[in-house]
Every structure is written in structure tokens, then in C-alpha cells.
Amino acid sequence: MRIESNQSLRGLNTFGIDAAAKHFATVRSAEDFQALRHEPVYSREPRLILGGGSNLLFRTDFDGLVIKVAFDGIAVVREDPEHVWVRAGAGVVWHDFVLHCVRNGWAGVENLALIPGLVGAAPMQNIGAYGVEMESVCDTVEALDVDSGEAVTFAHAACKFGYRDSIFKRQARDQFLIHAVTFRLRRTPHFVTHYGDVARTLEEMGVVEPTLETVAQAIIRIRSAKLPDPAVLGNAGSFFKNPVIPAAHFERLAGQYTGMPHYPQPDGAEKIPAGWLIEQCGWKGCTRGRAGVHDRQALVLVNRGGATGAEIYQLALEISASVHARFGIDLVPEVNLV
Secondary structure (H helix, E strand, O other): OOOEEEEEOHHHOOOOOOOEEEEEEEEOOHHHHHHHHOOHHHHHOOEEEEOOOOOEEOOOOEEEEEEEEOOOOEEEEEEOOOEEEEEEEOOOEHHHHHHHHHHOOOEOOHHHOOOOOEOOHHHHHOOEEOOEEHHHOEEEEEEEEOOOOOEEEEEOHHHOOEOOEOOOOOOOOOOEEEEEEEEEEEOOOOOOOOOOOHHHHHHHOOOOOOOHHHHHHHHHHHHHHHOOOOOOOEEEEEOEOOOEEOHHHHHHHHHHOOOOOOEEOOOOOEEOOHHHHHHHOOOOOOEEOOEEEOOOOOOEEEEOOOOOHHHHHHHHHHHHHHHHHHHOOOOOEOOEEO
16 A cells, blocks of 8 residues: 655646645555555544545645545346446546446436536535436445544445435444446436536437437536536636525515526425525626636636635635625535535
8 A cells, every 4th residue: 555745636636736644545446455454544644535626615624644545347237128237447537437327228317417526426426417316326335434543334324424425424434435336227218307507408419309318418518508528617616505495584584586587395395596695696607816716607616717715715704705795695515525
């Protein structure tokens, strides 16, 4: 097991923040992880498990051990007439996994195309887009206890999924290293095209009867038009969660803001697009030093070149304060703050 010292993390986070890890190791198998656990630095230093670096912000250097997850492989582990169970290593690029499923005719993740990051982060964050969340297809999550090294399998219910949330982000935060996820995918698609611009984009593409390929292509087209490429402009996608507010609060705001977008929730509450709130406060396209807000999607904070994590975080605080002052709504970061 090779452990690096003073490792730059600039190329390992999509914000492109020039942070460094005091110690750094890559694990590609359970055996690698067990070997790392027996290294003195493992028990001596604070630890951070790093996937694709697409949903975090380094506000400073990490004074400890960064463990880069690189478990690979995609395989069918079970089938029946209606479903196929597909197991993917935590280090598999999420978009590559989606395209693999689409090519094989396995339905359920096509709306999640082009989401950055790795498979291992999907259950942690309960990633979602365009009317679909990862929890709808997650069967089990395999993880390694970071203290004992014991292998643990979490059934769907044990993952305690919520909106951009799971047990791995809350009660079991930093307690497990996810190394594989098994998905239950459908042989017959149930297309979700009513959310956002999906139906309109399919129409623009001339699609009358959607397929897995055309839905994925539509999602890719929408995301590419709205969201900046991290290779060109550093970002972590949506910085804030879409807030969910009580119906009474929404009704008060709707009386002031005609046409305020909203999505009714099963419990009667209303989900409000955070990007709309931020744009109403005048932040879209703004710049604060080397940090800024994207000019096509106000929900995306960007590194305009050489920004520190502290600068981007300060901008996020200012945005949150202005939204609260105007709408009485608290924005919660979707991005993990380190």
C-alpha cells in the first residue's frame, strides 16, 4: 500500500480548488483497504473518503489522510422476467454506468445521465434529476466499516434515503467506505418525461415514442446547455438543495410573486427551485473576486480561475443570507463542505 504525502487535490475535485492532503492513498479492492487499515497513519490521522470530488468544496487543505475510492467493475448478479440486478463498483464513473445500462436496455437511470461523480457517491447523496432519484433503483449498498474493516450490506430500507440524503450522510457519516452498489433495473421502461424541459426537448428532437437512448440524449442536451463543464469552468453542479416549505409559507409568497415555480409534495408541502430564488435576488452571473454564479444557472457556483474554497464558501453565505432576507427561506448546501 503506497501512501503519498502532501498530495495535491486540485485535479481530484471538480471545483478545481488547489487544496492538498497531508497523506493520500488509493484503494482499488477490499484487500487494499485492509492493508491501509494496518498502516500507522490510518489510525493516527483524520480521514476523508474521496470519490469523484464532484460534490464537495475544500475550504482549506486537509490535515489528514485522504482515501481515494477506485473499486471497478459492472456485472449482472441476478435476473427475472421483469428486472435485472446490476452491481457496480464504487469507483465506476456514474455517467459511464448510465450509458452502459442504456446500451443494454436496462431502464431506471436514464434520467440521471451526465450527473458528475462516481457510483459510490450515488447512494450517499441520493442523487436525483428530472423527476427520478437514485433510491428508486437502489437495491443494496455494500460497505466496509472504517474502524473494524467488517463488510456490511445495507438493504434499501436501511439506507434511510431522503431528499439528497441517506444514512451515509447523517447517522453513519464517515463510518463506512462504500465499495459497491447493486441496482434493480427494469426490462420495460416507465419513462418520466414531465419534469422540467424533458418533454419539450424530446419534441425538439423529433421524438414521438421515447426510448432509453432518446431520453438519455435529451437529459444530456438539457444539462449540457444549462450547466458548465467542470473541465472548463470549475463547479460542483447544484450548490444548494431545492428547499421544501410548508404550504402556508408558499401561499404567502405566491401572493407576492405571481408565477413562482413550485412542485407539490406528498405531505402537502411545496418544493421551490433554489435557482429561481437565487436569480430573483439578482445573483445570476455575478462575480465576487475569483468566485461567481453561473450566467445560465444561478444554482451553480463557479471557480472563475484560482478561487479558493473559502472564497466560494463566502459567496455561498452571502447568497443564502439574501434569499433568507427576501423570502424567509433557508438554503441548505447540497455540496459537502470540507
